[in-house]
Amino acid sequence: MRTVKQVATAAGISVRTLHHYDAVGLLRPGHVGANGYRYYGKEELLRLQQILFYRELGMPLAEIGAVLDDPAFDLLTALRGHRAALQRRIAQYRDLIQTIDRTIASLERNEMMEDNDYYAGIAPETRDRWEREAEAFWGKEAVAAAHEKARALTKEQVDHIRREMADIRDDFTQLFRGGAAPGSDAVQAVTDRHCRWVSHSWTPDAAAFAGLGRFYVENPEFRATYDDGTLPGCPEFIAEAMAIYAERSLGRGNSRLASP
């Protein structure tokens, strides 16, 4: 029989959380003393473990209660729904990140041009505000599309290319986190996709592709792109994979890109 604090510290949660779970009927103490103290036994601790597990999955408390109290509850469906929701959120966040990147880029451009202003007569602030307003007004998609059009590419092409790059980047980071070896089949497969992607605008040979990898390592912008700020060493990992790929698949003239 443990008191609230003992349980809380053991489980890594706060006393208030236990109070809350008691209040909403999610986890009742096994015993309540005459003084009103809550005491938890083994059974309650086990239940708490389960609660915390599902909570970590982002499941709302009410749903957790339903799962634990009703064995007929369709947990599988609930989990799948949860998974889908998480993926939607991830996709949404990725879009947001792209928008932020564009905003940052435009801000930096403006700062860079502050001194020797190319656009004499127009204050950078104003121009910047214009762009943001335009984006807010027509939607970032539309503005982006307009910019891309100027580069003589169709929207679908651009979209496709962007998505492909995002995919590749995600695959790389995930493999890196999973501890995959740069020379492993999985990593090399992604590197192959990357090489094909690069080939949209450029046809690298072995040396050039390996050089691009080194460029990723040395260039802060690219580091930031791949590194995620949370995965130090990921650019090096990618560069290594690219070097291996260059030697294996691009070296000695056995280019896979000769016949696309």
Added chain:
Amino acid sequence: MRTVKQVATAAGISVRTLHHYDAVGLLRPGHVGANGYRYYGKEELLRLQQILFYRELGMPLAEIGAVLDDPAFDLLTALRGHRAALQRRIAQYRDLIQTIDRTIASLERNEMMEDNDYYAGIAPETRDRWEREAEAFWGKEAVAAAHEKARALTKEQVDHIRREMADIRDDFTQLFRGGAAPGSDAVQAVTDRHCRWVSHSWTPDAAAFAGLGRFYVENPEFRATYDDGTLPGCPEFIAEAMAIYAERSLGRGNSRLASP
């Protein structure tokens, strides 16, 4: 001068939102009529566009207010911080998705094997402890990978595998009782079967296979399984056989598992 509803429908937000923004001082109407009606002019509309833009980036309203009201505010830093936060969230969600996948997999496996499940007769607590020990020993990734592999098996396959394991265990105990040497041909033949058996869910190299032997010795549950309580020293015997096997047949790259 537009009324709340006009602004709201034009901007795609609710009237309540405008009220809220007014209440928190984020967006004040340009004019307020004698009757209390809010009227918004062009300036306010522009400000609203900016507000909505930053809101879409997931920025809290208070911060948006700071950005718009204080031109000295470090927008770049704020945006970068935001980006990092979003990426952390994405990483977190990806971890959650992985956990969910594992949970779903285990649930499906259990449903598939309702009666005779993998860990029949073993208390969930014990099972969990096993799993944690196994994870500590080989790492989470390896255990998770083994689980994935296991979940793809049909019921008959599982039955077959279990029977095979029982046979192997019997052979081991019989040989041990008969005083066979761990390096003898008979014992090594059984060890070979054992290695193949293990390979159903895992592909060990020499070090890993020998490590599994030590795991059998050190882990009480496995001791109990092999030991039968009547044959002290049997786990050590098996571990020794496995170590020898590992060196002879798995070491120096002459792996039999390279071409299964």
Added chain:
DNA sequence: GCTTGACCCTGACGCTGCGTCATCCCCGAT
């Protein structure tokens, strides 16, 4: 037996960004 400090309890408000009533006022059209 008394003080002290560590714990325990029960409210109750706060936070985020509005959605959703409820209640009442106002304006133009009929």
Added chain:
DNA sequence: ATCGGGGATGACGCAGCGTCAGGGTCAAGC
């Protein structure tokens, strides 16, 4: 005069606790 479509101001709700505030309880040392 009346009616319908806005408009306004509270106020509660939500999700999951954090964070006081105010007041008992317990074990230990003096």
